[in-house]
Amino acid sequence: MRLEFLxxxxxxxxxxxxxxxxxxxxxxxxxxxxxxxxxxxxxxLPLAYVRIAERNxxxxxxxxxxxxxxxxxxxxxxxxxxxxxxxxxxxxxxxARVGRLAAVEGLEHLRGALAKGRGAILIGGHFxxxxxxxxxxxxxxxxxxxxxxxxxxxxxxxxxxSFCRHGNPIRHDDIRAMIRALxxxxxxxxxxxxxxxxKGAAMVKFFGIPAATTxxxxxxxRISGAAVLTYFPxxxxxxAGYRVVIGPPFEGxxxxxxxxxxxxxxxxxxxxxxxxxxxxxxMHRRFKGLxxxxxxxxxxxxxxxxxxxxxxxxxxxxx
Numbered sequence: 097m098r099l100e101f102l103x104x105x106x107x108x109x110x111x112x113x114x115x116x117x118x119x120x121x122x123x124x125x126x127x128x129x130x131x132x133x134x135x136x137x138x139x140x141l142p143l144a145y146v147r148i149a150e151r152n153x154x155x156x157x158x159x160x161x162x163x164x165x166x167x168x169x170x171x172x173x174x175x176x177x178x179x180x181x182x183x184x185x186x187x188x189x190x191x192a193r194v195g196r197l198a199a200v201e202g203l204e205h206l207r208g209a210l211a212k213g214r215g216a217i218l219i220g221g222h223f224x225x226x227x228x229x230x231x232x233x234x235x236x237x238x239x240x241x242x243x244x245x246x247x248x249x250x251x252x253x254x255x256x257x258s259f260c261r262h263g264n265p266i267r268h269d270d271i272r273a274m275i276r277a278l279x280x281x282x283x284x285x286x287x288x289x290x291x292x293x294x295k296g297a298a299m300v301k302f303f304g305i306p307a308a309t310t311x312x313x314x315x316x317x318r319i320s321g322a323a324v325l326t327y328f329p330x331x332x333x334x335x336a337g338y339r340v341v342i343g344p345p346f347e348g349x350x351x352x353x354x355x356x357x358x359x360x361x362x363x364x365x366x367x368x369x370x371x372x373x374x375x376x377x378x379m380h381r382r383f384k385g386l387x388x389x390x391x392x393x394x395x396x397x398x399x400x401x402x403x404x405x406x407x408x409x410x411x412x413x414x415x
Contacts (some may be wrong), residue, residue: 101250109250120184124197125335127181134177139170144172144397145379152378153396156303156369171374175224177407178331182228187258192237198232199390202325202342205282206237209323209345215278217320218285218327218342219313222377225338226287227330232340233285234262240277242286244268271316278320285327289315289365298356299386303366308384311354313361316348326361328368331375 107306119127122285122312123346140147153165185194188234209216223229241263245252259265266284271331288304292310300309317324326343343364350357369376383393394397 098249098253101253106248109248113250113254116180116184117188119181120188122181124337126395127185128178128335130180130386131178132174134180135170135174138176148381148394148397149378150347152380152382152399153373155305155393157373166308168289168373169378172224172376174376175374176379177250177330179227182225185228186227186231186411187254191262194228194235195230196227198235198336199337199339200232201235201339202234202344204344205344207324209325210281210283212323213281215322216345217282217313217322217324218283219316219324219361220285220287220327221289221368222287222380223329223365223372223375224377225375226252226331226377227333227339228326229340230285231258231262232329232338237283239263240266240282240284242266242268242274244283256263261305276320279378284322288361289382290380291382293386298355298358299388300355300362302362302382305383306385307382307387309358309362311358314350314354314357324349326364328365329375332371357394371390 098295119130122130135322141316149164149169153160153168157165157168184198206216206218218233220226220229230239230241234241239262239302241259243255243259244266245267246255256265263285264277264282266277268286277284288310291308293308295308297308298311298314299306300311301307302309309348316322323345325345327340329338331338338395344362349360379396381394384390
């Protein structure tokens with residue numbers, strides 16, 4: 097613990113951590129009830145992220161009526177409330193509690209991939225269950241977790257310590273560490289489904305809309321020879337806990353076209369999202385382009401980006 101964390105700038109962070117610690121002590125059923133209240137509050141606060149979620153739902157699920165999307169947004173906000181409780185469980189609960197809540201399917205696919213001696217790349221999406229899903233996997237198999245530190249140094253330290261409890265954390269910009277882990281025949285997990293506009297980006301359709309997307313999974317698989325598998329979580333209804341599913345290795349991957357490889361993953365991800373749409377993290381500005389003429393889908397909630405920045409690629413992390 098660093099002395100600087102005692103400064104006033106971190107007092108609100110300490111308060112938030114204390115509240116999360118209290119959530120962790122609640123029984124799972126009580127966490128679900130708390131999540132409903134938190135979701136109700138999130139939905140009614142004037143948050144930019146709620147407006148972004150509304151826009152993404154309209155773009156990705158236009159077949160739903162406005163009323164249907166409104167009900168879906170309500171369920172999504174409850175899912176976000178539960179994500180806070182799950183973060184607390186991920187950071188502080190013991191493996192026994194996590195294990196009682198979860199079932200892992202498809203572990204034979206991962207073990208089969210590792211038996212070939214070239215490592216395994218597990219890719220998934222930013223679902224609201226991403227924290228607990230990472231912890232669940234770490235309780236059953238050694239795991240390298242690719243993560244992005246937050247700007248808040250105290251939160252970053254707490255997050256890093258959590259990852260160290262159930263896996264080996266790798267910074268999102270440490271490509272060499274990912275390759276070394278795969279060369280040691282280990283598994284590396286990350287979610288490459290968010291907006292990416294730097295070197296290695298391409299416009300790949302997501303729900304039928306071209307969006308800036310990383311194609312680095314293909315390169316990483318080609319360099320390492322590792323198998324690529326999907327890893328999708330699901331929060332089960334009725335307080336039944338969680339199911340996480342490891343898919344079989346992609347056949348013929350990587351292919352000759354990295355964009356086609358990304359499209360293959362998007363197709364699987366979209367199918368999972370359509371199954372449990374309320375559990376996907378819609379509050380992300382997913383639809384961004386690589387040039388200044390790309391449509392501005394988010395209006396006042398878009399982050400400023402000048403034409404030069406929009407068209408110039410720089411070396412950045414792959415995930």
